[in-house]
Amino acid sequence: MTVDTISHPGKPAKDELVPSRYAVRVGEIEVLVISDGVLPLPTTMLAHNADPAVRAAWLNDMFLPPDAFDWSLNVVVVHSGEQTILIDAGLGLDPNLNLPRAGQLIKRLEAAGIDLASVTDVVLTHMHMDHIGGLLVDGVKDRLRPDLRIHVAAAEVKFWEAPDFTHVSMPPGFPDALRLAAKRFAKEYGSQLRLFDDEYEVAPGVVVHRTGGHTPGHSVVRLASGGDRLTFAGDAVFTVGFDHPDWFNGFEHDPEEAARVRIRLLQELAATGEQLVATHLPFPSVGRVAVDGDAFRWVPAFWDY
Template identity: 80%
Template sequence: MQEADMSLDNTLNANGSTREELVPSRYAVRIGEIEVLVISDGVLPLPTKMLGHNVEETERAAWLDHMFLPSDAFDWALNAVVVRSGAQTILIDAGLGLDPELNLPRAGQLVKRLESAGIDLGSVTDVVLTHMHMDHVGGLLVDGVKERLRPDLQIHVAAAEVKFWEAPDFTRVNMPPGFPDALRAAAKRFANEYHNQLRLFDEEQEVAPGVIVSRTGGHTPGHSVVRVASGKDRLMFAGDAVFAVGFEHPGWFNGFEHDPEEAARVRVRLLKELAATGELLVATHMPFPSVGHVAVDGDAFRWVPVFWDY
């Protein structure tokens, strides 16, 4: 595994940087012959109850204190990934976009940061959606974005996910007010606007050489992960299957999980797989750049972030 040079439209060219931003927003990794770029869509501040609504407040507070984090709100990172395999440029998830009703100004940065990285939206051949929550499809709903995308763009998403959002069940989630309505609206609008470009799969689909999307379920019925493999190198983009608290406490339910018990089972299975293989992990809500390994730590797991390669 080499973490370094990336040729995605001169992504690492300093001339393409955005001076007014003082935080890093992209990180390049090479997986064999495949180029991977993690892009930050910003952060989403949420109540700490969202980290584990099935445990006592004192337990959550103890974990936050252990991590030197404030107890009142937790910034959920929002990460998307760009993959170049052969002639294909693949965007995995599309960020939050803009939803003025929710007042989330620190998120929805993906389109701007793709441009800053020198990535033309018209160069994207494929989009893979881990699921259809608004922080994964919203970037495609920003005014003017659809017109800049290729007319032959293919959007890969599990058939079970599209079916679920026809009549979504929110009975087992634990979200702040306003979020269920916003999620419904975003998923419905996305399905209406992009239905002609959807490429549905049941369990697994090869999107490009070395790039495979697989349905896991749990978080949502069609939630999926993306595995990237080339030569001896491997990386998994786990979407919302893995959260920062989920290594030490994989049984904690986060508030966006539509089937919390199944989501926990999926999380444990994936973490065991990652610990056994040693491959890299990237996930939507892990702190940017969210590139690291998983180790077994007694009855739980341990997150081992990579050392940044400058």
């Protein structure tokens, strides 16, 4: 996999009306952001601790609909040295949730010319189903390498043995779907899990750090090479989190800690000027963070063709 070959692997599918992959280079590390589609959710999910009028005003200021918001689903493929690393695996295809615009990862990997058998490592920022579901799609496991290594925080695996949903604010059906997906994933891929406590170097310049907050084992992945840096923040940062980093997202299992993690991370990214990619920022989700008074400002990257 090279930036040149994945940037122009062939003609897009006829039904693909928007771009779904974007290549970035971080020093000698090659990065490909791939859209897994979008996940429509109620806007209360953005901030269930916010005043409804203030939340509505933010949506209006962003020219977003008041009731339902399309969350982007972004996955990253990293090539460092001899390793090809998939960071998160998208939503997959859960027929009980009726989410036809999500779960696009596998076909988009194929469209980008990436063979599943070439993936040497998977890093999971956490085990919510929109980060592991792509590996649960029928037939996918058979196409993966038998020696595939799946890196995830030990605290995350422990949490899903008896998950606590007392502080979340999710639509009906989601807690059960999350439990079932995590249980199935642990059963199918348990022998390939490589657990770490707080930090682990997956490949040269590719380090995963546990942050906690969103889930106890939630992690971010930091890329560094040749003076360039990029952080894949998973679910530590959401679109509304720049203007209102103290708003609680409905999927956060410890929302107060998640807010503290988000603020620390945004402060660090603003100080270093490094690039940021996150699961639920609008595709391609590549940009930087600036301080804006008591909050922050998202600065999208200019697309490089």
